[in-house]
Amino acid sequence: MNPKSNFILFSFLCLGLFLSGCQEVLQVREIKMGHALVTSHPVHEAMVFLAKRVEEKSDGKLQIKVYPNQQLGTERELLELLQIGSLxxxxxxxxALEGFAPTMQVFGMPYLFRDxxxxxxxxxxxxxxxLLLDPEKYWLRGLCYYDGGKRSFYxxxxxxxxxxxxxxLKIRVMESNMATNMVRAMGGSPTPVAYGELYSALQQGIVDGAENNPPSLYTSKHYEICKFYSIDEHTVLPDVVxxxxxxxxxxxDEEQRWVQEAADESSELQYKxxxxxxxxxxxxxxxxxxxISYPDKSKFREGVSSMYEQMKIEQPEIYKIxxxxxGVD
Incomplete structure (x- = not known):
């Protein structure tokens, strides 16, 4: 075989290897995951772990890229992007799921859990x-719960x-009918504000206070403005992946298994x-x-008792849940 033929054969071999490499690259699939919290928040750490486990389980064929801090939108906007498949x-x-999956309202009931x-x-x-699967009819599938802590007033x-x-007092609430009804039942003036805008809203006096769990109060730096934290633990709202x-x-089926397993593992880590x-x-x-104070919770329970009576009359299906x-022992 002459040198020219050798060169042509070598070129075809190189091309074949190049195309094979391109095919491998093309087989890598990326899923975008957005959320509203800062990177110092413990929930973000769990999502990074989820992404790492998916990559490990799939040998790099399936990857999740996490976008924190409302880079892709507020919680409501993120849910809307999920519904159309853009995220x-x-x-x-x-x-945040109340307006998308009605049964999720149950978690907004104050003092729902005994412990x-x-x-x-x-x-x-x-x-x-x-409850994780109920949102499927609205193009949202729940994978697991994260601990969202106990919410108290600051x-x-x-x-x-x-x-x-x-x-x-004007108290910041999430875009949630349940949170709005709760603050109103207790005598406050509920004021919906996006989480990412809350610091400036507190600074400017748009709201006088808010309610959230200790890690969120600390990582958001709202404590720089709000110096009173009353641990009444009125709601225990889980986060949902x-x-x-x-x-x-x-x-x-295999990719679904990788994602579900990684989500479950990240949930275990996140609780710790x-x-x-x-x-x-x-x-x-x-x-x-x-x-930091620890007020008598019985007064707050009494303040929201009307919410249970109202739910029983207006939404009997939710009341059954x-x-x-x-009734769970």
Whole structure:
């Protein structure tokens, strides 16, 4: 074989290897995952872990890229992007799902769970699993729960020791009918503000206070403005990791297994991280000069009792879920 023929053969071999390499590259699939929290938040760490486990399980063939801090939109906007398949995954508070999946309203009921163990039994059991799948009819599939902590009031001017202290105060709430009804039932003035805009809203006096869990109060730096934190723990809202049904249905059975397994593993990790973060955040808040108090919860429970009666009359199907949750031993 002459040199020219050798060169042509070598060129074809190189081309073949190049095309083979391109095929391998083309086989890599990326899913975008957006959320509203800052990168220092413990929930973000769990999502990064989820992405890492998917990449490991798939040998790099399936990858998840996490976009934090509302880079891709607010929680509501992220859910809308999931519905049309423009975004693959997200993590939102259960409260943000109320307008998309009605049964998720149940989590917004104040003082729904007796304690942490009761909540975990509900979420890990048949009721929790069914609630994850209920949004499928709205093109949203729940994969797992993250611990969203216990929400309590924080304020600028005075501690909130009872519902009476909320009178005349504008309290930031999520875009949630349940949160709005709760603050109103306690005597406050509920004011919806996007989480990413809350710091400036507190600064400018648009709102007088807000309600959230210790890690969120600390990582958001709202404590720089609000020096009173009243641990009444009125709601225990889980976070929900979701995938667009359009994206989910486009995955093979194996790819779906990788994603679900990684989500479940990230949930286990997140619960551990959250417990540590809550303790560390409370210590850091005290060190930063925040006055932390533990008011009598019975007064707050009394303040929202009307919400249960209203739910029983107006939304009996949701009330049945509430009764089922309360009946879990």
């Amino acid at each position: 693959g995954m997200t993590k939102v508070s259960a409260a 942490d163990a009761h909540q975990k039994r509900v979420l890990d059991g048949p009721i929790g699993k069914q 304020s600028k001017e005075k501690p909130i020791e009872s519902p009476a202290d909320l009178k005349g 979701l995938i667009s049904t359009k994206v989910w249905e486009s995955l093979s 991280i959250w417990a540590e973060s809550t303790e560390n955040s409370l210590r850091a808040l005290e060190k930063a000069g925040v006055q 509430i009764e089922a949750i309360q």
